[in-house]
Every structure is written in structure tokens, then in C-alpha cells.
Amino acid sequence: MTTTRCSWANMANPRYLHYHDHEWGVACHDENVLFEMLNLEGAQAGLSWETILNKRDNYRAAFDGWDAEKIARYDAAKVTELLANPGIVRNRLKVAAAITNAQAYLRLRDEGLTLDQYMWDFVGGAPIVNHWPHGARPAKTELSDRISKDLAKRGFKFVGSTIIYAYMQGIGMVDDHDPACFLRAG
DSSP, rough: OOOOOOTOOOOOOOHHHHHHHHHTTTTTHHHHHHHHHHHHOOOOOOOHHHHHHHHHHHHHHHTTTHHHHHHTTOOHHHHHHHHTHHHHHHOOOHHHHHHHHHHHHHHHHHTTOHHHHHHHHHHTTSEEEEOOOOOOOOOOOOOHHHHHHHHTTTSSSSSSSHHHHHHHTTTEEOOOOOOOTOOOOO
């Protein structure tokens, strides 16, 4: 018997299948993973998500396991090192955004908020289960527009509405599995 998955899941790539089957659309409340995914979604801008998934382990190593306190203190020498690393997307703006995002994230924590509390408050703590017709999944929504604007106001970079909607899907704030996908929520 064949397992039916979302049409976008590349069954030839084990990383992609694992991501689809175990992460995408699954409610995530792990602070480190939430920070990682925010930055990886930004790094994906203009590229395929598969490219980023294939580089994910390299990103974790290059960005100190997504330790925001360390990343916030990266200097010019570290940026030069990152830009020379073929294991990540070597885009100066995206590398700078990760540093800026670490600083913005630490300010959020200084306000007494975790990224988990901040993000999940937008959906009342429970995932939104959408029922889009097959192939009609939007690239952004009114909610992703609102979150994007608030994140930008707080100093985060590479957090446009399309990026944030993909982030919401990735961390399970929304469940957009195809109607026939075996992971589709009721």
C-alpha cells in the first residue's frame, strides 16, 4: 500500500520525506527549533526549501546550534567565515539577518516573552487547520501579514508575509496538509 503525502513532498529525498512526515504541520514549542526555523525560512527566500533542508546540518554547525546569545555577538571575522562556508547559503544579507534576528530575539526575551509564547499567541495556542482545495494553498494570509509586520517592527529581518506563512506551516501553527495526505488533520 502506498502512503499518500502532500504533492510537494519530494519522495526521492529522505530529508524531505522526514521533514514532511515528522515536522511540517506538527505543533512545535521548542524554543531553539522555533528560532532555527525562523532563520532557515528567511534563508530559503528565493531558493527551494529542499536546498535549505539539505544544508540544515551545516547551518546548525555554522551558527553554533542556533544559540541566539552567541549569534547576537558575531563580529566581522565570523561573518567573513560564514560567507566562505559552502555548506550554507552565502548571502551577506541573509547572514546579517540571522545576527539581527538573534539580537531581536534576545530583546523579545528581555520583554519576558519566549518565541513560543509570542508566535502561538497569534493563534490562541492551537493550530489552525485549513481546508484549502487541492493545490489552492495560499502563499500568505492576513494573519501572516500581521505577524510579519509585528516581527519587522520588533527588528527581525527576512520576515515577509510569505516567509512567515511558510514558517507557520513549518512549525505547525497551521496545518495545510493536502486533503488526501495521510497526515491531514480531521
